[in-house]
Amino acid sequence: MQSNEYLPFLSEIKAVIKHTDIEYTFRLTYEGNVKPGQFFEVSIPKYGEAPISVSGIGSGTVDLTIRRVGKVTNEIFERYVGDKLFMRGPYGNGFDIDSYKEKELVVIAGGTGLSPVKGIVDYFCSHSQDTKGMTLIAGFKTPKDILFREEFVHWQQKMNVILTVDSAENDTTCKVGLVTEYIPQLHLNNVNEAAAIVVGPPMMMKFTTQGLLKRGFHEENIWISHERKMCCGIGKCGHCKIDDTYVCLDGPVFNFVKGRQLLD
Amino acid sequence: MGYCLDQAGFNQILNEWSKEYFVYAPKLFKDGGSFSDTDRIRYGEIHTVEEIVFDRKSDYSYKEILLPLSQTLFFFTDDMVKEADLPKKGAVILLRSCDLHAVKRLDEIYLQNGCEDYYYKRLRDRVKFILIGCQHSFENCFCVDMGTNRIDNYDAYIEMKNGEIYVDNHNDVWKPLFTTYSRRTPEVIPAYATENKTHIHIPDGITPDIAHSKIWDEYDSRCINCGRCNFVCPTCTCFTMQDIFYVDNGKVGERRRVWASCMVDGFTDVAGGGCYRKKNGQRMRFKVLHKVYDYKKRNGYHMCVGCGRCDDICPEYISFSNSINKLDAAIKEVSINAVK
Numbered sequence: 222m223q224s225n226e227y228l229p230f231l232s233e234i235k236a237v238i239k240h241t242d243i244e245y246t247f248r249l250t251y252e253g254n255v256k257p258g259q260f261f262e263v264s265i266p267k268y269g270e271a272p273i274s275v276s277g278i279g280s281g282t283v284d285l286t287i288r289r290v291g292k293v294t295n296e297i298f299e300r301y302v303g304d305k306l307f308m309r310g311p312y313g314n315g316f317d318i319d320s321y322k323e324k325e326l327v328v329i330a331g332g333t334g335l336s337p338v339k340g341i342v343d344y345f346c347s348h349s350q351d352t353k354g355m356t357l358i359a360g361f362k363t364p365k366d367i368l369f370r371e372e373f374v375h376w377q378q379k380m381n382v383i384l385t386v387d388s389a390e391n392d393t394t395c396k397v398g399l400v401t402e403y404i405p406q407l408h409l410n411n412v413n414e415a416a417a418i419v420v421g422p423p424m425m426m427k428f429t430t431q432g433l434l435k436r437g438f439h440e441e442n443i444w445i446s447h448e449r450k451m452c453c454g455i456g457k458c459g460h461c462k463i464d465d466t467y468v469c470l471d472g473p474v475f476n477f478v479k480g481r482q483l484l485d
Numbered sequence: 486m487g488y489c490l491d492q493a494g495f496n497q498i499l500n501e502w503s504k505e506y507f508v509y510a511p512k513l514f515k516d517g518g519s520f521s522d523t524d525r526i527r528y529g530e531i532h533t534v535e536e537i538v539f540d541r542k543s544d545y546s547y548k549e550i551l552l553p554l555s556q557t558l559f560f561f562t563d564d565m566v567k568e569a570d571l572p573k574k575g576a577v578i579l580l581r582s583c584d585l586h587a588v589k590r591l592d593e594i595y596l597q598n599g600c601e602d603y604y605y606k607r608l609r610d611r612v613k614f615i616l617i618g619c620q621h622s623f624e625n626c627f628c629v630d631m632g633t634n635r636i637d638n639y640d641a642y643i644e645m646k647n648g649e650i651y652v653d654n655h656n657d658v659w660k661p662l663f664t665t666y667s668r669r670t671p672e673v674i675p676a677y678a679t680e681n682k683t684h685i686h687i688p689d690g691i692t693p694d695i696a697h698s699k700i701w702d703e704y705d706s707r708c709i710n711c712g713r714c715n716f717v718c719p720t721c722t723c724f725t726m727q728d729i730f731y732v733d734n735g736k737v738g739e740r741r742r743v744w745a746s747c748m749v750d751g752f753t754d755v756a757g758g759g760c761y762r763k764k765n766g767q768r769m770r771f772k773v774l775h776k777v778y779d780y781k782k783r784n785g786y787h788m789c790v791g792c793g794r795c796d797d798i799c800p801e802y803i804s805f806s807n808s809i810n811k812l813d814a815a816i817k818e819v820s821i822n823a824v825k
Contacts, residue, residue, distance in 0.1 A: 225603040227558045227740075228566055266561040267730040267738050271756065291756030305564055423759075450755050452726045452742070456599030459723030459745065460752060464693055465779040470599050484696050485753065485761040485771075 226455055229264055229307035235282055237301055240368040243289040244333065245298065246276060249306060251283040256315030257340025258446055258474045261285065262454050264307045268296040272451045274473075275311065276336035277343065283311075286336040286368065312454035313473050316341050316418070316444070324416045325354040325409050329400050329429050331421025335359055335368055337446050337473070338420050343372075346379045355380040356407060360400040360425070364392040381408075400425065404432040412437035420446045430477060443477035486660070487673030488652045494666035495534045495650045501662055502577055503532065506613070509550050510579035511543035512536055518544075519800075528578075537579060539645045542623040544798065546719035547580045551591060551608055555727075555743045558604060562737050569604075569739070575611030579643065582677055583626070583792040585614055586633040587719035593784050594722045613656065618644040618676035625793030627683040627806050633790040635677045642675045683793065685809045690816050691778045694823065698815035700808075701766035707801050708765040712746030714772070714795035714805065720788050723747060747772055773808050 236248040255278055263285065264270035271293040277284030289298050300306060318341065326345065328338050345352045357376060361367045363386055376382050383403050385396040400421075409415050417438055419429045426445055433443055449461035449468045461468035463483040475483070490498070502508055510531045517525035526538050527545040557569040595605035616639040619628075628634040642653040653673040654663050715721040725745040730738030745752060748768045753761035762768050780788035795805045 225568060226600055227603065228568060231564055264728075264740075266563070266566075266740070267728045267735070269728045270726050270740075288757065290758075294756060307566075448755060448759075449761065450753055452724060452745075455602075457595060457602055457722070458725065458742070459594075459747070460725070462775070464774075465783040467598070482693055484693055485767070 226309065227453075229262070229270075229309045231305045232308045234300055234302050234304050234306065238284075240286070240370070241366055244286065244366075244368055245289075246284050246286045247297070247300075247306070248277075248279065248282050248284050249308065250281060251308070252281055253311075255283055255311045256317075257344070258337045259311040259313045259315035260337075260454070260473065261308045261310035262312070262451070263287075263293070263297065264309075265293060265296045265300075266307070268293045270452070272312075272454060272469075274337040274446075275315075276339045278340055286333060286339075288333050310454060312469055314471070316446075316474050318344055320444070321345070321416050321418070322351045323353060324414060325356075325411070326352055327356045327358065327407060327409075327415065327417040327433075329358045329360075329404075329417065329419045329421070329433075331360050331400060331425040331429075332362070332366065333368065334421035334425070334446075338418055339369065339372070341418065342376060342380075346376055349379055354410070356383070357381070358383045358385070358400045358403050360385050360387070360421070362387050363390055364395050367395075399428075401428050401432045404429070404436050407436060413439065414442070416442045416444070418444045418446075430481070440477050440481065445475055445477055445480045446473045447475065447480070447483070448473070486654055486663075487671050488654065488663045488667035489669040489671050489673075490650045490652065490663075490667045492534050492648065492650065494668065496532075497666050498662050499532060499534065506575045506577045507572070508532070508577045508579075509547065510537040511541075511617075513538050534645075534650060537645075539617065542581075542626070542792075542794070542797070544794065545717050546587065546792070546794065547578045547584050548587070548591070548719050548721075550576055550578055551588075551605065551612065552595075552722065552724070552744070555741050556604060557739045557741050560737070560739045571607055575613070576608070577613045577615060577640075579615045579617055581617050581619055581792075582636045583628045583631075583633045583790040584719050585616055585636050585639060586790045587792070588614065590720040590780075590788050590790070591722060597784075613640040615640060616642045616675060618642065619678040620644075620676050622678040622681040623793070625683055625796040625804075625806070626678065626681045627685050627791040627793060628678060629681050629791075630685045631787065631789060631791035634679070635675075637675075642673065644673070644676060681791075683796075683806050685791070685806045686813065687777045687787065687809060688813045688816055691774070691812060692816075692819075694819045695774070695778075695812065695815050696767075696770055697822070698818050700811045700815045700818070701770040703766070704769035704803065704808075705764050705766040707803055708748065708769055709801055710748045710750065710765050710768060711800065712749040713798045713800065714803075715746035715748060716744060717794040717798045719792055719794070720776070720790060721746075723752075747775075769803075769808070773805070773812075776805075777809055777812075 238246040276286040452458035512529040514525040595602040640656040723745040724742040776789035
């Protein structure tokens with residue numbers, strides 16, 4: 222008989238990295254295979270479970286970057302180093318790094334959408350020989366919403382990074398503008414073979430993919446990742462189904478040829 | 486092999502089965518209906534053949550036996566979880582052809598779609614099915630058009646005729662029981678509905694573009710998103726996780742899964758305020774297409790089994806079969822608009 226996939230295991234918090242008032246990265250113990258773009262169902266008894274994507278993979282740990290927006294995540298924010306969380310997973314297909322090797326790659330992320338793609342950015346940052354050119358366009362609402370500030374400093378040395386905010390308020394160190402504004406001026410040697418990954422809020426993904434297509438990207442060279450309500454992560458609960466597709470099983474990462482057809 | 490038993494004989498068999506199984510069948514719940522002085526037919530445990538309702542359609546399906554409305558998955562304390570126990574006995578379920586076809590749909594989702602579901606599998610392995618014959622169609626049934634009016638993969642078939650019980654047994658383990666308690670061994674051929682008053686036609690040319698049709702708009706105002714259609718449906722399988730804790734000790738509680746409805750508010754809500762289907766028309770479209778379009782695209786056959794319970798139960802008199810029959814016009818509407 223199959224094992225009981227619903228029973229969670231305990232994972233210890235090894236570090237808490239605070240990015241903003243409502244966004245922390247929790248480094249949790251985990252031994253096993255996991256890919257960027259996959260997710261865990263994280264739970265605290267009596268508060269419930271929430272699907273959280275993997276934002277970093279270490280040896281014996283995974284990073285989960287969590288935005289404090291609901292019942293479960295509110296409670297997770299009450300936990301610190303040495304405390305434990307229940308987890309099960311990883312679930313979902315995740316990003317296949319091989320699809321982006323030996324190509325010009327543009328990663329465009331909006332807000333916490335940076336978490337699921339961070340593993341890809343990290344990989345090409347430390348394996349620059351595997352890419353023909355890497356650009357990261359990351360957009361946040363305001364300077365105080367910026368995640369992974371330390372990593373940005375590191376990434377900027379290894380790749381073309383455009384860090385932009387919707388409104389800078391009084392901060393003059395950031396670029397101001399939507400991520401879509403930087404697409405027309407992207408420097409690419411061969412747009413016909415360039416790849417792009419887009420993750421963020423639904424509206425941001427809609428206009429960003431439109432911008433990429435207009436810039437000359439081929440549909441089959443664009444990947445997106447979807448966020449949906451998920452109660453099981455294993456194709457049973459039905460909440461994430463779109464048409465004949467289960468985001469938890471068939472996604473959350475989709476090639477745009479498939480992804481553009483998904484209408485809730 | 487066929488058997489004929491009197492009611493006392495069949496009750497002896499029920500008594501024998503009760504050592505190993507809970508026996509579930511459609512029962513009458515007097516005054517349990519939606520309106521005053523109306524009854525409810527739904528599934529419950531039975532001990533005698535007299536309790537079984539043979540002559541009416543059950544308002545709810547057998548589904549709650551395999552997928553309990555609220556099912557405890559495990560108990561927890563701060564840092565420990567303990568799996569919930571399995572029921573002490575297996576189950577024998579008496580059900581009609583449409584519902585037995587629906588079991589295949591539940592199996593598809595819970596055993597085939599992704600990994601096997603631990604809790605479904607352990608119940609399912611201990612269930613036997615007894616087919617109830619349909620001498621005629623009931624109101625709103627459209628099993629004939631769905632091809633679910635006949636089935637032969639039952640453990641036994643049962644029919645009540647002139648106070649006697651006729652059985653066709655396929656289960657070798659039960660053979661000695663039926664031999665002991667039967668009066669005769671006539672040939673028994675399952676009765677099935679050959680004609681429904683309600684007819685449906687599912688067109689071939691459905692594409693996701695049908696979402697842009699205007700046919701869904703009327704449900705924005707007609708449907709009150711109560712979710713009754715999902716709860717009576719023998720093939721609806723969705724659930725939501727729910728944690729509860731005990732009032733006397735807030736550190737101890739349990740995680741349950743409870744039935745969910747794609748028509749009801751909250752089904753697609755994500756933390757932070759996102760909601761992917763706000764309008765009732767969009768939800769109706771999602772449900773209809775799942776039953777007669779996208780499930781088939783994934784699994785090769787339609788999900789809907791044509792039991793018509795959703796039409797029976799709807800407080801707004803929305804007809805599901807009618808909405809299927811509008812799909813043809815919707816395809817034409819969408820293709821004309823695409824040309825424009």
